[in-house]
Amino acid sequence: MVSNTDISQKLDVAPSSVTEMLKKLAEEGYIKYSPYHGSSLTEIGLKEAQKITRKHRLLESFLSKVLGIGNDKVHHEACQMEHSLSDEAEESLCRLLKHPDTCPDDNKTIPACDLPFSNCEECIQLHQKGLEQVGKRDKNLISIRDLKSGTFGKISFIRGEHKVLQRLLDMGLTPGTKIQVVKIAPMDGPVEVAVRGSKLAIGKDIACNVFVELE
Numbered sequence: 001m002v003s004n005t006d007i008s009q010k011l012d013v014a015p016s017s018v019t020e021m022l023k024k025l026a027e028e029g030y031i032k033y034s035p036y037h038g039s040s041l042t043e044i045g046l047k048e049a050q051k052i053t054r055k056h057r058l059l060e061s062f063l064s065k066v067l068g069i070g071n072d073k074v075h076h077e078a079c080q081m082e083h084s085l086s087d088e089a090e091e092s093l094c095r096l097l098k099h100p101d102t103c104p105d106d107n108k109t110i111p112a113c114d115l116p117f118s119n120c121e122e123c124i125q126l127h128q129k130g131l132e133q134v135g136k137r138d139k140n141l142i143s144i145r146d147l148k149s150g151t152f153g154k155i156s157f158i159r160g161e162h163k164v165l166q167r168l169l170d171m172g173l174t175p176g177t178k179i180q181v182v183k184i185a186p187m188d189g190p191v192e193v194a195v196r197g198s199k200l201a202i203g204k205d206i207a208c209n210v211f212v213e214l215e
Contacts, residue, residue, distance in 0.1 A: 046140050047114070054111040056082040057103035058093050064104040065097065071105040091115070095124065099159050101208045107188075109208040112141045112157045118175035119158045119165050142214065144181065144191055145207035151181045153212030160209050172196060173210055 019035075026033035030045035041049060059078040063069040069077060085093075091113060094100075099120045102109055116137045117123050126134060141156055155177045158168055168174075172195050182199060183192040190201040202210070 043140060050111040050140060051114065052082055054113065055085045055090050057108065057110040058090060058097065058100070059085065060103040060105060061097050061100045061110070062093055065100075074103075074105050091123075095127070098161070101159060101205070109143045109145055112143070112159060112211045118156065120160060121162060121165065139213045141211035143208045144179070144193065144202060144210045144212060145204055147181045147184075147191075147212070149181055149184055152178065152215040153181075154178050154215060155210060156213050157211040158209060159211070164209065168206065168210065171200060171202075172198070173200075173202075178215070179212065 022031065022033045022039050025031045025045070026039070029042060030048060031039045031041055033039045056078045059081050060074040063074045063077050064071055094113065100110055113123070114137045115123060116135055117126075137156075139156065142153070144153075147153065155173060155175050158165055158173070158175065173179075177195060180194040181191060182194050185191070188204050190203050191207045192199055192201050
């Protein structure tokens with residue numbers, strides 16, 4: 001739960017304005033709001049937050065890698081653009097950048113898209129047929145890198161090109177496979193997961209490209 005005071009201080013606005021904003025978000029189904037106790041995202045709110053975060057971090061990658069803007073400036077620039085970027089432009093940007101996994105300024109994971117594919121190759125193959133026809137994914141996905149110890153999940157999406165996909169398939173990390181996070185090493189170290197009775201140590205470069213539905 002996040003308190004009104006925390007939000008007020010972060011946004012530098014009056015507490016009364018925060019309360020009205022939270023009430024409106026609660027009415028629209030984005031948050032669960034309890035006066036004097038705080039607020040938390042609903043599933044709908046989490047999906048929308050991940051969508052905005054994905055657009056923001058893709059824009060950061062574009063501004064840095066394509067336009068050559070310094071990493072100290074990309075966050076501010078992306079903030080100005082994220083809400084005006086259409087879903088179609090978002091997916092085109094992802095393909096242009098070859099499905100980036102982390103943003104350049106702080107190395108945070110770029111969330112998965114909300115298209116109902118199990119890997120990026122499916123997206124590429126069906127792109128010419130019109131992605132608007134395939135619909136949206138129902139469940140929110142989280143990368144293995146961002147899970148907590150003891151969390152259970154089912155692999156739903158693997159990001160990357162064919163060789164990345166094949167490497168993960170060879171490790172037994174296939175869509176539909178259930179996993180449990182056993183241990184997370186500090187300082188961006190490997191994530192240890194239990195898969196089909198065995199334990200695997202997965203480096204952060206792989207962990208941020210495997211997304212699961214929580215169970």
